Amino acid sequence: MTETAVVHQTHDVPQPKQHGKPGGILRHTSIITGTVLGVVAAVITYAIGSHFFVPWGTQNSDASQVGLNALIAATYFAWVIFFMIGIGAFAGPIRWALGHDLTHDDAEYMAGKGQGKWRYWKYTTDHKVVGTQYLIVSMVLLGLGGLLAMLIRTELGITWMEVFDPNFYNSLIGTHGIVMIIALIIVVTGPFGNFILPIMIGARDMAFPRLNALSFWLLFAAIPPLASNLFLGGIRDGWTVYQPLASQAPIGMIGYQVTIIVFAFSTGVASVNLITTSVTMRARGMTWNRVPIFVIGVIASSVMGLVWFPMFQYSQILALSDKVISTSFYNPIMGGSVWLYENLFWLLGHPEVYVVVIPGTAALMELMVVFLRKPLFSYKVAIAGFAGVVGISSIVWVHHMYMTGWAPSAGYPFMLSTELISIPFGFLVLVMLGTLWRGKPWTRLPMMCVYAVVWDKVVGGITGVYLSDVPVDQYMHGSMFVVAHFHYMLMGAGLFAAIGATAYWFPKMTGRMLDERLGSIGFWVAFFGFQLTFGSMFVAGLQGMPRRVLQFDNAFNISNWLSTIGAFTIGIGMLVFLYAVITSWRGGKPAAANPWGGKTLEWQTETPVPLENFPVLPVVTSDPYGYGVPDPYDTVPATDKQPAGVA
């Protein structure tokens, strides 16, 4: 042992030679070179490909449609690949393959050292830059999805006429759905998993900084194909894009499929990175019973994303191959099966809800202890809850398919598993209630989000119990009730938790305090608008209103008018909140290093956080929940094993 230690002292390890200035080619690459190269490659691919792929002269319209699909897919993939090349994503691996590995100076350049604001527009590996990029992109996507939601509610609120062309309306709901799903998947783990988590566990960066940049820029590259949908006929088939309806869709559908295929790589890379970082990069002394609960939540979410997102990707790869090389995985006329698509889709489709909800919940658990000055109630129950949800979430997907006729008797086991998942989910509610128990809340915006989210979870959870039941689902499936239920979970419990997390970590990420008054006004306006919107939507569902329609019976008018009023209220509230975020970011009150008095590590380092987070890496000696005074009621230690009644 001693011998090897002597041989491998640091200065004996050969370091790569520095060629030229630090950074090399990366000094010249940025979003501009990426966009230019991507667009040029896409145009060239389209120009060349239109001669090869599209048999323009033929009379066979099917063949020419397949050729056109292939051309569009090739164009999109050319954009993605050459954008990534242009931004310098492959510079590191290529140099490594050529034997010119990155030097320490190169790595520091890639982390954005000395580049000022410009580093946000480059292939920067610093986890804080990536976290901030994710925050901005998720806010842009939420804004786009929210705008589409306003258009949907406009159509549904004006009950006496068709405002939009039905095709446009159908593409509104599809695009709103998938944009929001992508935004919500990244909205907590993206900004806070990347920016906060490494600091929280006492690391200098993520385990794989270059993969971190890769995950963000892949996401970025996936957005233009999705957005271009609106100009290529749109996603007219809901966010689920069921087959074979999707195979009738205009070429915009290719954009959806390319986006999901690329986005799945992005989430896979991000998940591997987050899990590895949490497992291997924790500070000395941070044993598994001292890990902040947010880290556990991010791991749980990443595990689900890593395991189940590929199913979604496969479903779209098969769909794309149906489109571009005339396979017939989903085409019943050629022996394919629509149920194959539905199964593959929902294998991710259901765990995805927990991918969204769990990190948000964990973030709220993390912040509520600070605002209550109390330890987290039953840390182990919280972990058991996360583990239980992750485990059971993998065997519930068929509850989305009760009414498909695929396997009527599958209703029995999947009803069982779906209702069982309420037990570990209940653990999480117990932990939050137990933490609230006898605490004195410091009623700042992050803490108020906890109250809002627990309320939404109760409503969403109870209505979920109805939907898990096959007989009730026989009435509810495909109705507005389902829409209201999942908005309570995804928006009520997911997005409002993300707002709480944003308000909580805003001082650390931006160095400024979020405007409490404006932020709170925006939040509460949105919250009450939300209750009106989706409370009314439950009623519409109970009355028998199907989802994804643009005209309906007069019986549903009142609930739809109320929903539309509520939706615009949400819009106003969100705009106020966004205004508060922007103005506070630009000129808010400067924040102290630890404005909330938190005990987790991210509050122990200075603000703004320096390049490698800590001057000296911290050593952890206890868990971060050592708040509170001894319980005056309880003179008996909690661990006391004396049998009761020994008086």
Added chain:
Amino acid sequence: MSIDNPPTIEVDQPEEPTNRPAADHRLKEWLSRGYVRRIIVLSIIIGVVIVPLAWVVIHFMNLSGAPASAIMVEIERTMFVFTVVSAPLMAITLAILFYSLTGWGRVTGEDPPMQESPAIRTNGTAVVLWIAATSILAGFLVIWGLVELATITSYANGSTPANQQPNGQKAIDINVTAQQWVWTFEYPDQSAITTDLLVVPINVPLYFNVTSKDVVHDFWVVELGIKIDANPGAITNTGVTPDKLGTFNIRCAELCGLHHAYMQTKIKVVTQAEFDSWVREMGGKRTV
């Protein structure tokens, strides 16, 4: 800043930690605490509000017609029972949530509060009780759901749930074909007459063979409480026995393209005599 004083130590607490008071004594002491009593009262109030509210809301369904089949009656009953059994847990959760807003004190202001709350790390009794309560609740919901599923399945097959035997009436077969964006109904036993407006006799079991010519649709007879996807290349089945005269809604419940919203029709439940004359009028012959 408004900070409550921490609760004072009860005088009857034992001096020695090992001399734990008897369980019933501890329960009595716990129940005597002011906040516990207030939360219990709040829970009862919320629970008492939830149940009738749910009853009212669930019967909102009557806006699109009262239940017109035994299946729909079972569905409404299940929803109401689920609400009633979930109400206690929901009420306790909301009561603690609302109470904690100010009940144990509240801190406002710019700076982190100096006043710490009690350091309760866990509580074995609370954890065990909660897990037991949620497990019993989930177990009940599962068992109720399984029994109800068997019940509505036997109704759908035209048998009575009690003995699982066909109740002697021959079901009327109806072939349902969906296509963008119309429904076609064919009565194979009635000389294969076809219609786009479903007419059926009351109290006779109906058995639907559902398929689609193009994309996935969903055959939803709202007031009768039945729903099944219409898939291309496959036949799915469902059944129901309407027990109420009237005209009810058939809607497509799966997005099927441009005119999905308009893919609606009606089902007219009529008497046997009216049905027979309608069949004759349509040029069919009742073969049963």
